[in-house]
Amino acid sequence: MKKKWIWLYVFLLASMSALTACGGGDSAGDNSFLTIATGGQSGVYYPLGAAIGKLYEQELGAKSSIQATGASVENINLLDQDRAEMAIIMGDAATQAYEGLEPFEDKVESFQAVASLYPNFVQIVTTEESGIETMMDLKGKRVAIGAPNSGVELNARAILKAHGLSYEDFNEDFLSYAEAVDGMKNGTVDAAFVTSGLPNPSVTDLGTTKKVKVIPIEGKGMNKLQELYPYYSEATIPADTYGNKEEIQTASIMNLLVVQSDLDEETVYQWTQTLFENLEPIHRSHNAAKEIDFDTARENVPIPFHPGAEKYYEEAGQ
Structure with missing residues (x-):
């Protein structure tokens, strides 16, 4: 009888460990769903973000949510509050966030760059x-x-x-x-x-x-x-x-594509690779988006790159 209870205890412990491995851990490594913070629907950010989300759905099987926002400052706050994984922002807002300048009350460094987009x-x-x-x-x-x-x-x-x-x-x-x-x-x-x-x-x-x-x-x-x-x-x-x-x-x-800093390297590597190896649908999203190019992806970026993006650029020879 004692052996029976011991084996039951071992079974339950193993089951709990398996559940933790499958369901626990940091969700930042899950690239099956992402929220992309953009801007107003009458601007460029929104159709560009929608094109990026659709690309990830088609190429990576991800589910995306395109968020219409007040753009750069709100987008940085959404990333910082874990309410978005990716965003499009302007370079000045990125600088002000990292330096803790108005309108940011404190330094915000919870996001990193994926690419320089277009001016x-x-x-x-x-x-x-x-x-x-x-x-x-x-x-x-x-x-x-x-x-x-x-x-x-x-x-x-x-x-x-x-x-x-x-x-x-x-x-x-x-x-x-x-x-x-x-x-x-x-x-x-x-x-x-x-x-x-x-x-x-x-x-x-x-x-x-x-x-x-x-x-x-x-x-x-x-x-x-x-x-x-x-x-x-x-x-x-x-x-x-x-x-x-x-x-x-x-x-x-310059406009920047940025992501949460704590996203895992492989996820951001895949997002960066998929973007630059499938630029045609991105260019079609808006005339301004035609300026997005692999050769200029690291220019005029005032904040650190995410390690996943860095890995892609190094392997791609940029």
Whole structure:
């Protein structure tokens, strides 16, 4: 009888160990499901994130959830709170998180880079009828500056500071791209900060009913911007992007694909490999996404790479 109870005890102990091995442990190593934090549905992040999620479903059998968000800052917080595994963010927000600068109260280092994606162009959009020609003309106007603490709003603060301006100089509205464009259409908004790839769908839509103007960032303002925030680069919006006859000088900042730091190396290796070996559907997601390229995947990245991404680049000879 005693032997019977001993064998029962051994059986139960072995069963519990097996259950722990199958069901316990760190879920970060499970690449069968991932949440991708993107941005507003009227921007570039959302269709790009959807294309990445669909690619992983087709090639890796993963299930993905594409989260529409307020973009960069919210996305970093979602990663930090274990509410997303992957996100698209702007390089300035990444730097501010790692350094614990506003709008982050403390350093946030719970995410790492997978790849540099494509440049975001700062576009200060208005219409011909607004009479706005320069940054200084924003004084006293109604200006949309993106969602609160979004990457767009961070850009707006930086651009304004470089030009000696602040929110006190105009009436600010925290609006999405689509809301800002609707406001310019009906006359309740005079100008909007739009930071995205080219062309931005909402700005293109504005051009169907209004004559679009993009205010240049150049000269002393551009120099001061780079002095204050070295991660900005000089950039050019090509002629005829929004019906403009000539090129427009502006600033740009790189977009990054990032993941949670504690995801295991093999998972992130597979995600990185799958992305760069299947770029065609990614390029089709948006015109801006055509700039995503293996040869530039490690350029202008201000934070550490995830070991899984590093492993892929080393093996692929990049």
